[in-house]
Amino acid sequence: xxxxxxxxxxxxxxxxxxxxxxxxxxxxxxxxxxxxxxxxxxxxxxxxxxxxxxxxxxxxxxxxxxxxxxxxxxxxxxxxxxxxxxxxxxxxxxxxxxxxxxxxxxxxxxxxxxxxxxxxxxxxxxxxxxxxxxxxxxxxxxxxxxxxxxxxxxxxxxxxxxxxxxxxxxxxxxxxxxxxxxxxxxxxxxxxxxxxxxxxxxxxxxxxxxxxxxxxxxxxxxxxxxxxxxxxxxxxxxxxxxxxxxxxxxxxxxxxxxxxxxxxxxxxxxxxxxxxxxxxxxxxxxxxxxxxxxxxxxxxxxxxxxxx
Ligand SMILES: *[C@@H]1O[C@H](CO)[C@@H](O)[C@H](O)[C@H]1NC(C)=O
Ligand SMILES: *[C@@H]1O[C@H](CO)[C@@H](O)[C@H](O)[C@H]1NC(C)=O
Ligand SMILES: *[C@@H]1O[C@H](CO)[C@@H](O)[C@H](O)[C@H]1NC(C)=O
Ligand SMILES: *[C@@H]1O[C@H](CO)[C@@H](O)[C@H](O)[C@H]1NC(C)=O
Numbered sequence: 001x002x003x004x005x006x007x008x009x010x011x012x013x014x015x016x017x018x019x020x021x022x023x024x025x026x027x028x029x030x031x032x033x034x035x036x037x038x039x040x041x042x043x044x045x046x047x048x049x050x051x052x053x054x055x056x057x058x059x060x061x062x063x064x065x066x067x068x069x070x071x072x073x074x075x076x077x078x079x080x081x082x083x084x085x086x087x088x089x090x091x092x093x094x095x096x097x098x099x100x101x102x103x104x105x106x107x108x109x110x111x112x113x114x115x116x117x118x119x120x121x122x123x124x125x126x127x128x129x130x131x132x133x134x135x136x137x138x139x140x141x142x143x144x145x146x147x148x149x150x151x152x153x154x155x156x157x158x159x160x161x162x163x164x165x166x167x168x169x170x171x172x173x174x175x176x177x178x179x180x181x182x183x184x185x186x187x188x189x190x191x192x193x194x195x196x197x198x199x200x201x202x203x204x205x206x207x208x209x210x211x212x213x214x215x216x217x218x219x220x221x222x223x224x225x226x227x228x229x230x231x232x233x234x235x236x237x238x239x240x241x242x243x244x245x246x247x248x249x250x251x252x253x254x255x256x257x258x259x260x261x262x263x264x265x266x267x268x269x270x271x272x273x274x275x276x277x278x279x280x281x282x283x284x285x286x287x288x289x290x291x292x293x294x295x296x297x298x299x300x301x302x303x304x305x306x307x308x
Pocket of ligand 4: 222224231234235
């Protein structure tokens, strides 16, 4: 009996491990969760062509089955409605604070995006009319690559040491930003963030949630942005002022973090904000954000006419 228990436990532990959680549509037109199978020579999950199907709930109990399905299109790793809150951190890399003319914060700077901002790792980022150039109000669209933390277990008032136990894994995200609405219109003397960063589709993330078993230390990863193929940001998460452990623990102060909540952890230097000669993003620009051992999200900015 004891042997049987051990065997059962062993099976449960084995089956509950996945390395790269993805959500995708397959060739049969259906949607699946899976553990991405990487092609040889890359750790970029966006290049995966197939995945082992996951049954159950990746935020609860699940099993990785032996069934392999082809990936037609990767979706964001969780459906938008499974993500109760999208927390974002401002000014969390010293060199970025410097370029933006901001002091080094004493505590993490928190703002929220609505879950409607979440987007897939490949779909267009819609720029609605209010964010396009209007007269002398220039469309100051900017890119920000960020490491994203995905919560797997409820967390309330936890310590730094307990934090990673509540984390499912990591993705890369794009905190799409309009500096005019973030700062010039209503954000002076300090940024107000939400109007400048909250529109629908302005938070692409993915291409996978890479498990903490693959990335035991999130503060060692190369992180970058390319615009139309040209490198604009290239740094390491070692330069975060407040690391993942402290952000998770700090945000759990008096506030419950839920399974599926995501935290965008701030962007390194290299954005347009603060530059003497900014090259703001415009219609048709393609932005790739990347994180080592996780992969890339590649999305095109597309001007849209507002439906009325
Ligand atoms: C997972 O399954 C076990 C056993 O059935 C159950 O006790 C536990 O509450 C489940 N966990 C979640 C997060 O659903
Ligand atoms: C921009 O245009 C508005 C009216 O469209 C005008 O009131 C304002 O003074 C202009 N600002 C600058 C800096 O030219
Ligand atoms: C929060 O955590 C601190 C220390 O970690 C502890 O002293 C305090 O009692 C906790 N509060 C609640 C409401 O759990
Ligand atoms: C970023 O810099 C590192 C170290 O110099 C380099 O190895 C890497 O290729 C660069 N990344 C990109 C996207 O250019």
